[in-house]
Amino acid sequence: MSDFDVCIIGSGAGGGPVALQLATAGYNVVVLEKGPFLKRDDFYKDEMACCRRSVYTPQLSKEMHVIEDYAGKNPNGTYNWNSESTYDSGWDFWNGNMVGGATNVMSGFFYRMKPEDFRLKSEFGPIKGANVADWPISYEQLEPYYTLAETLVGISGKAETHSFAEPRSTTDFPYPPTREHPVTDLIDNGCYEMNLQPLRTARAILPHAIDNGRRGCEYSGYCGSYGCSSGAKGSSREALIMPAIATGKCEIRDRAKVIRIRSNQKGKATSVEYIDKNGVTQHVSAKIFVVACQAVETARLLLLSSDSMHPEGLGNRFNQVGKNLLFSAGGSGYGEFVYKEMDNSLAQELKARGPFINRGLQDWYIIDDKQFGPRMKGGTVDFLLRHPNPIARANSTKWNDDGELVWGSALKSRLKQAFTDALSLRFEIFCDWLPTDDCFVSLDSSTKDKWSTPVAKIRIGYHDHDIKVGNYLLDKTKQVMDTMGTTNIRGSVSGTPPQNLQAGGCRFGKDPKTSVLDADCRIHTAENVFVTDGSWIPTGGSVPYTWTIYANAFRVADIIKKQL
Amino acid sequence: MDKTLKNWNNSLGPKLLEKIQISIERRSFLANSLKAAAGLVILPSMPSLTGCTPDTNQEQLVATQPWKTFAAVQQQLFPNDDNGPDAKNINATVYLKFVLDAKDTDPDDREFIVNGIDWLDELCLKQFNNRFSACNSTQQKNSLSQIAKSDAGERWLSYLLLLIFEALLSDPVYGGNPDGIGWQWLEHQPGFPRPPTNKRYMDLT
Known part of the structure; x- marks a missing residue:
């Protein structure tokens, strides 16, 4: 007997839609979020809190990344890469560690991707040195969920x-x-x-109040980088997590750092191990697991979740986890x-x-x-x-x-x-941002965070x-x-790379040898684990990712409902 | 690195973090300071850094060291010149003490900022037979120009300027920018709602 029907790791744009849809459908849902549960009345227009101090993101002395940057070409044509901890460089790759994730601090300008973005390779042909691929789904399959997001997230605009x-x-x-x-x-x-x-430009910002307690925008001029004080911004917390909690079927456990996903001898995920806000190790079991920690941290968690059935990490049988990381060029x-x-x-x-x-x-x-x-x-x-x-x-x-x-x-x-x-x-x-072999996430062999787990190493080569x-x-x-x-x-x-525009690393596709997830965003080798942050995206489109992440997470929620 | 960051910021804008600057200054500054400090005698004058609140009175505070010297440096960096408020008007020294007292301030940063005063005083004693705060304005300007020629000295001044900007333009709830004097001078419209005293950044974590 599992503790929950669904366990969602991460509460941002990938986690929120799944939490709301499954809780609304009557399933028991738990959301594990590494950051604190800041509420609407914790957000003020305070540059110190948003941007000068580590409030919405971890202190880099305790949680860092290692960045591998291009450092010249060798005579034989290979590249050199220079590794540096973000604690030493100050180049922060965290984006909103709190319930609702980075959507709390987004500017909220929203674009759909276009039909051509779903078939980049067949539309424009291959590009040498880039791992361009068509998506396993079409725009038409995602369109209803773009539309659903308009209503549930609260997206304002004018179709032209x-x-x-x-x-x-x-x-x-x-x-x-x-x-x-x-x-x-x-x-x-x-x-x-x-x-x-x-x-x-469409915006995930309400121009007027709606009947679930969210007020309309108050036009203070402090939006991007700041949490919303009126509820107008369509953050995952405000638009999805709070309504999910209101169903009585969704529990949020904040300051819960997931260490690994555990699997049984058949390779099926059974529980997650996390460290709670008091520093105590806990376990939670579920029928379905959804990973949505943002691209870099999702790849890291899967790589850390190795066991006898997944010796190279969960979903990493063909060494694809972390590969083809995307930013926005x-x-x-x-x-x-x-x-x-x-x-x-x-x-x-x-x-x-x-x-x-x-x-x-x-x-x-x-x-x-x-x-x-x-x-x-x-x-x-x-x-x-x-x-x-x-x-x-x-x-x-x-x-x-x-x-x-x-x-x-x-x-x-x-x-x-x-x-x-x-x-x-x-x-x-x-x-x-073309996917290449020079942009990926791996585990750093020597740098560990405050929980003594290896940090993500991010190679940031570009085409x-x-x-x-x-x-x-x-x-x-x-x-x-x-x-x-x-x-x-x-x-x-x-x-x-703009570190706030991350995707890829666990691309979806039809071939398990070149992708981590199937077309349903389910790990090829773990039937009850889904990934719903931007990790699944194989090619980036030329717009910010958030609306597409929201839409796809609504799509996957429907798939999970059928699987439960 | 800090210099190039300016260009970097200009080129990349809001797509990159704006808070990157303080961290980069911190780490680079520290690395450089350790090199620079190798040839210096650091005076053993690490002050007590407890008990400061935004209500601390600037006048009383700067009557004691090392705050008297900090205040003198800040006044040179942000002088009274009939163009807006000066360092004193924005409670820059009270704000600096607030930062040094804050639990989340990196201990290495704290030590480095304070040691910078010793470094400056040592230079002034050697050249002018006075600590910085007792030098005349010309001597003070001269000494700051000298330390700015070293990487560590330049970064020390750069860091103090950053904290002056925070005192000038952060919400008055943090002890600087009294009555929004900095915002008014720069015709900056603050956002709303503004943080109450029980919702400052350190109350949220």
Whole structure:
């Protein structure tokens, strides 16, 4: 007799949908979450809590990763890799360790992937050095769950017709767009002038209250990086975990660090071992296990769950766990609307803080430009105001263009100028991070965390094609920024991974030799273990992952219901 | 590394963590300081760092060492120049003590920040026959410019500047930025709701 029908490890975008759907269906569910259970009334607009201190993420002295970065090429063509602990580098790869995971602190700009993203290899052909693959499911199979997420998570927006619009089963979003910042008019004008189509970005943010106690957005202007104080943001905690708890069928155990998944002699998972908030080792058994710890930590947990039936780690019979890790390729930049160069009334309007920009471009989602090369996958450009974090912003002013430290009155002048002279309009470029043999998760043989378990080692190699595509979009975006009237335009594309946009590592597929999961996101070699964070994604698409992770987790919840 | 981080931040923006900066400064600063300290005599003056709260009075605090010297350094870094508040106005020294007293502050960081004062005083005693706080303004500027030429000294100053920015722009609940003076000067609109005294970051973990 199992303790629970379903045990879910992790409570973010992969765990929340499964918890809600199965608890609603009457199954007994337990969710084990490594981080604390912070509630709505724990979230304030406090840069110290969100971003200057280790509150939402672990202290790197106690829990770290090891990053393997490219360190040059040998004469024989092989690469050197330099390993460094994130405790030494300060490069934090954690993203929201708390009930609801990183969705608590997301900006919530949401995109669906497109039908072509599900069949990248057959649509655009192979790319040398990249492990491009078609997905084992189609867009049409996931579409109903994208739609379900719109309602259950609370996604606002406006469906628009354009060249690369995804097919929808409903005519429009269940919630209208959030209020928009006056700068959107300038963005729109610039885009129209270039015959581009600015699109309203959907957001996992409610524009008004709904009947389950979530209030509408209060437009404080502090959204990304911050927890939501109104309940408007569609975090897994707010939108899914809290309703799951309300069913009376879902128990949350926070500060529960899962050490391993245990299996029986038939290879079937039977229980998980975790350390509770008091440091005591506990076990919980279940019929079905769902792993959703975010890509890096999911791969780590499976690798740590080795036993006689899974000697290389759970699901790792063909050495695929951790492989083909994905981030988001591309880059970012900004341009400035200088207040003194515009009409004073417009300047005052642009100084408003609170409403969203809600604008993006997908005109180059597929690049069909003979001068650039054969038809290929492109990406998305999203416009945004910089996060308001004034301390981080101030700190960026203390070095001059020659790299010298500035202080005294000179520093104060720079500060005043940086804060008051212009509106900085940022852009971010999202391209596919091609899966390669140089980007993967393994266990570090020497570095251990505070529970004495090996930490994840992450090799972060990238494919040069990512840079090529990113720069194509950057050039186009700079033209847009210039046309809309910004000055001091800067931007760059690099192979440095944004650690908050993780996927892959346990890709799904039909062949157990080249994938960890089957099309249902079930481990090929463990019939009662599913993975529902972004780990299953074989190719990244050119949008943030969160909506797709939510949608797929709703899909897997239906599959689990049938299996129970 | 810290210098390149500025460019890195500019190029990658919000897709990367913004809190990365303090950690990188901390680790690099520490590594450099250990090298630099090898040739120096560190004065045995590690102060008592207990009992500070955001209510601590800046005037009273800076009457004692090492806070008097910290305050003098901060005043040079963030002076009274008719352009917004100075270090004193934002309770920069009280805030610094708050950080040094905080349980989550890395002990290595704490020791390094304090040892930096000894380092600076040693330089001033050698060159001006006075501790830093007793030097005139010209001598103080001169000594800061000198230490900024070393990696460790530059990073020490960089770290103190970061803590000045925190005092200037964090919520007043942490002891700096009284009545939002920093926000007002930089025309920064704070978010809402703001943290109450029982929901500061250290109350959440």
